[in-house]
Amino acid sequence: MLSPVLCSDLAVLEPDYTEADVISTVEFNQTGEFLATGDKGGRVVIFQREPQGEYNVYSTFQSHEPEFDYLKSLEIEEKINKIRWLPPHNPAHFLLSTNDKTIKLWKVSERDKRAEGYNLRDEEGRLKDLSTITTLQVPVLRPMDLLVEATPRRVFANAHAYHINSISINSDCETYLSADDLRINLWHLSITDRSFNIVDLKPENMEDLSEVITVAEFHPHHCHLLAFSSSTGTTRLCDMRARALCDQHAKLFEEAVDPSRRSFLSEIVSSVSDIKFSHSGRYLLTRDYLTVKVWDINMENKPVETYQVHDYLRGKLCSLYESDCIFDKFECAWNGTDSVIMTGAYNNYFRMFDRASRRDVTLEASRELCKRRAVLQPRRVCVGRKRKETDVSVDSLDFRKKILHTAWHPKDNIIAIAASNNLYIFQDRMPTHGHHHAQQIQSAPPE
Amino acid sequence: MIHSLWMNDQMLFSCSGCVSACTLVSFSTVLGCHPCFRLNMFSKGTKRKFSDGGEEISEETLVGARMASSYSLQRQSLLDMSLIKLQLCHMLVEPNLCRSVLIANTVRQIQEEMTHDGSWQVVTEAFCSAGQSPSERLVATEVLCRSREQDAEPKLFSVISYEGCREEEVVADETLCSVSVSDAVSNVCLAGSIGQCWEKSDVETDDEALEDSRLGSGEDEEIDTEDEPSREGPKTIGQVFGTFEIKNSSPGPDSALEELFSDVDTSYYDLDTMLTGMQSAPKMGPYDLLDSLAPSHGSSSIVSAPNCRSDLNELDHIMEIIVGS
Numbered sequence: 068m069l070s071p072v073l074c075s076d077l078a079v080l081e082p083d084y085t086e087a088d089v090i091s092t093v094e095f096n097q098t099g100e101f102l103a104t105g106d107k108g109g110r111v112v113i114f115q116r117e118p119q120g121e122y123n124v125y126s127t128f129q130s131h132e133p134e135f136d137y138l139k140s141l142e143i144e145e146k147i148n149k150i151r152w153l154p155p156h157n158p159a160h161f162l163l164s165t166n167d168k169t170i171k172l173w174k175v176s177e178r179d180k181r182a183e184g185y186n187l188r189d190e191e192g193r194l195k196d197l198s199t200i201t202t203l204q205v206p207v208l209r210p211m212d213l214l215v216e217a218t219p220r221r222v223f224a225n226a227h228a229y230h231i232n233s234i235s236i237n238s239d240c241e242t243y244l245s246a247d248d249l250r251i252n253l254w255h256l257s258i259t260d261r262s263f264n265i266v267d268l269k270p271e272n273m274e275d276l277s278e279v280i281t282v283a284e285f286h287p288h289h290c291h292l293l294a295f296s297s298s299t300g301t302t303r304l305c306d307m308r309a310r311a312l313c314d315q316h317a318k319l320f321e322e323a324v325d326p327s328r329r330s331f332l333s334e335i336v337s338s339v340s341d342i343k344f345s346h347s348g349r350y351l352l353t354r355d356y357l358t359v360k361v362w363d364i365n366m367e368n369k370p371v372e373t374y375q376v377h378d379y380l381r382g383k384l385c386s387l388y389e390s391d392c393i394f395d396k397f398e399c400a401w402n403g404t405d406s407v408i409m410t411g412a413y414n415n416y417f418r419m420f421d422r423a424s425r426r427d428v429t430l431e432a433s434r435e436l437c438k439r440r441a442v443l444q445p446r447r448v449c450v451g452r453k454r455k456e457t458d459v460s461v462d463s464l465d466f467r468k469k470i471l472h473t474a475w476h477p478k479d480n481i482i483a484i485a486a487s488n489n490l491y492i493f494q495d496r497m498p499t500h501g502h503h504h505a506q507q508i509q510s511a512p513p514e
Numbered sequence: 515m516i517h518s519l520w521m522n523d524q525m526l527f528s529c530s531g532c533v534s535a536c537t538l539v540s541f542s543t544v545l546g547c548h549p550c551f552r553l554n555m556f557s558k559g560t561k562r563k564f565s566d567g568g569e570e571i572s573e574e575t576l577v578g579a580r581m582a583s584s585y586s587l588q589r590q591s592l593l594d595m596s597l598i599k600l601q602l603c604h605m606l607v608e609p610n611l612c613r614s615v616l617i618a619n620t621v622r623q624i625q626e627e628m629t630h631d632g633s634w635q636v637v638t639e640a641f642c643s644a645g646q647s648p649s650e651r652l653v654a655t656e657v658l659c660r661s662r663e664q665d666a667e668p669k670l671f672s673v674i675s676y677e678g679c680r681e682e683e684v685v686a687d688e689t690l691c692s693v694s695v696s697d698a699v700s701n702v703c704l705a706g707s708i709g710q711c712w713e714k715s716d717v718e719t720d721d722e723a724l725e726d727s728r729l730g731s732g733e734d735e736e737i738d739t740e741d742e743p744s745r746e747g748p749k750t751i752g753q754v755f756g757t758f759e760i761k762n763s764s765p766g767p768d769s770a771l772e773e774l775f776s777d778v779d780t781s782y783y784d785l786d787t788m789l790t791g792m793q794s795a796p797k798m799g800p801y802d803l804l805d806s807l808a809p810s811h812g813s814s815s816i817v818s819a820p821n822c823r824s825d826l827n828e829l830d831h832i833m834e835i836i837v838g839s
Contacts (some may be wrong), residue, residue, distance in 0.1 A: 141608050229611060248611045277619055279612045298612050331592055331623055335616045389595055394613050 090485035096152035099476040106145025128217035131166040143168050149234050167230040172221035175454045188321040226262045233283045239290040246283035265313045288348045300337030322361050322369050332384045340396035345405040356398040375418045377412050381449045392466050400475040411470025415486050432491045433482045596621045597835045
């Protein structure tokens with residue numbers, strides 16, 4: 068189990084921040100060397116892992132700009148909803164980033180050499196006077212300071228009438244899906260003017276609408292399988308081999324709600340906010356408002372494991388409904404070996420569950436409490452009286468501080484936590500099973 | 515069907531349609547009985563009494579009835595809150611579809627249960643008995659808004675307990691009250707005829723035709739609404755997604771025509787101007803909208819708002835919301 072040590076706090080140093088700085092997505096690449104974050108201002112910031120283990124800024128670029136749809140008189144937000152890295156196949160790095168309407172493929176490449184000694188142009192690029200050229204020279208490559216460039220290679224636009232909530236790259240590395248509230252489209256990475264609709268939940272009569280798609284993801288190994296979750300609390304597994312339009316699911320994962328515990332807010336609470344396939348491909352993790360559930364994809368009628376994230380909120384659902392907090396969409400994550408699950412909560416808390424030992428821990432990501440090289444202390448929320456001094460009463464939770472976006476390194480015990488405009492990276496430098504050590508690491512100088 | 519409403523730390527069960535039978539069940543047992551009541555805080559510790567004495571029966575009946583009405587109250591609060599959220603959703607330039615669907619489903623569930631209970635019937639019948647012509651009904655609304663009225667159903671719903679919602683309601687209702695009187699033309703659509711109004715207005719593209727059809731359909735539909743009270747709910751919800759349809763229609767080639775006509779829905783924008791007077795504002799959160807509405811009304815109206823508020827029962831309250839949209 069992870070014993071988190073604060074590694075880097077790559078936060079903006081000023082306490083005041085603009086809304087545009089709020090991080091809206093976090094994603095490691097397949098090797099874990101790079102970590103990409105997207106924010107509400109449409110920027111993507113990529114961090115690279117240094118040899119010592121710290122993550123430092125590698126590249127920053129503006130991915131999406133705010134747009135205005137003149138026909139519908141609607142502003143299209145530039146907020147980055149999702150970033151997904153393509154599997155590496157050449158020295159450059161490729162990632163897909165999307166806002167509500169448009170997906171872009173970015174190429175991030177390094178340049179550390181420059182050609183010098185051109186015949187027709189001088190060093191500044193101006194044309195030379197031809198009469199001054201008397202000899203021919205061969206341009207040579209000379210080293211230069213590392214320059215990281217991000218260039219948009221493809222723009223996939225105009226395929227979604229509703230807001231895009233997820234993108235997922237297929238294991239075939241050639242196609243990917245994009246999902247909005249009602250439809251899922253299949254794209255080829257090289258073709259931007261055409262996409263195929265594979266799931267369509269839009270009813271004939273919009274008045275009958277009762278369900279929307281919340282998240283969609285491809286299976287990590289089977290290129291024909293995809294899963295998508297809905298606002299009604301169901302998750303469907305679809306097989307693209309069965310038919311072109313996957314409205315008919317191959318499997319439906321839904322846990323029957325105990326009728327004696329049903330309330331008017333049950334459906335909202337059961338709405339799935341995130342799904343993740345395990346690295347093995349055998350399990351599916353779903354996050355609804357109060358729980359995370361692990362499903363075996365071979366068993367549809369109930370999850371194999373259910374973890375309570377913040378059950379103490381069950382008595383506060385009405386006020387959370389009033390404040391709209393009940394609609395918050397939390398993400399979830401697996402660790403590299405599929406043995407630990409992580410998800411965020413309120414008050415800048417995040418939770419980790421060890422599947423084997425059934426132990427769980429609540430930790431806080433906060434600037435005041437997290438010092439470099441310090442071990443995070445577990446927190447506990449109590450409903451009634453405090454049993455320990457360090458307990459936090461449920462009434463003192465700050466519901467404006469929510470950790471919606473989390474990511475786990477694909478191999479190592481390194482996690483990235485986004486709390487509004489702050490990015491926290493925690494790692495366990497000396498993982499030993501069953502023990503918790505207070506470890507210190509040599510960290511790079513602060514930002 | 516057993517529902518429970520989570521409210522602070524209390525949990526109330528009720529069996530729809532069998533309240534009287536439930537009151538005779540032991541209050542000291544909590545789980546496992548059908549029908550069953552879970553103890554409310556204040557009735558905890560009430561011993562089971564064999565129901566041969568008139569006093570004991572009436573006490574338990576009273577407690578049971580209190581719990582039932584408390585449940586109704588809370589259900590009503592939830593319904594009101596949801597309707598307000600939908601209303602505010604409606605006013606946003608680009609509402610969040612997932613959130614709206616979830617709220618609409620909640621409203622639907624509550625309405626279904628209320629229909630089963632028979633409480634929804636009462637609500638809608640009270641609407642329909644108000645007046646005949648649309649403009650008369652508007653005036654009636656205005657009058658109801660300002661003065662105390664008699665109504666068959668006891669006023670279960672005082673101002674709801676959510677303070678945040680309360681403030682919103684005050685301003686929103688006042689807005690709706692004053693708007694409905696000041697402009698009878700663009701805001702003619704009323705409770706029973708809302709769905710039909712909107713559907714007609716979706717099709718028509720001519721402004722005048724829009725208004726005419728609305729007026730016409732308003733009058734035509736009044737007689738019918740008494741027969742179909744339960745359709746109001748879905749129609750109200752239907753408006754929300756009807757608007758979605760307009761704003762978010764698919765850009766496919768076959769719907770180009772639809773696109774052309776879909777945004778010529780000036781009725782919506784007229785209404786918008788009425789309500790907000792701020793068509794220039796590109797994007798507005800729900801609370802921004804209400805904040806900006808408040809100062810735009812004279813102090814007299816604000817003063818009368820609390821009176822207005824306290825005099826309205828939930829029927830008018832729902833009507834205000836529907837009329838306003």
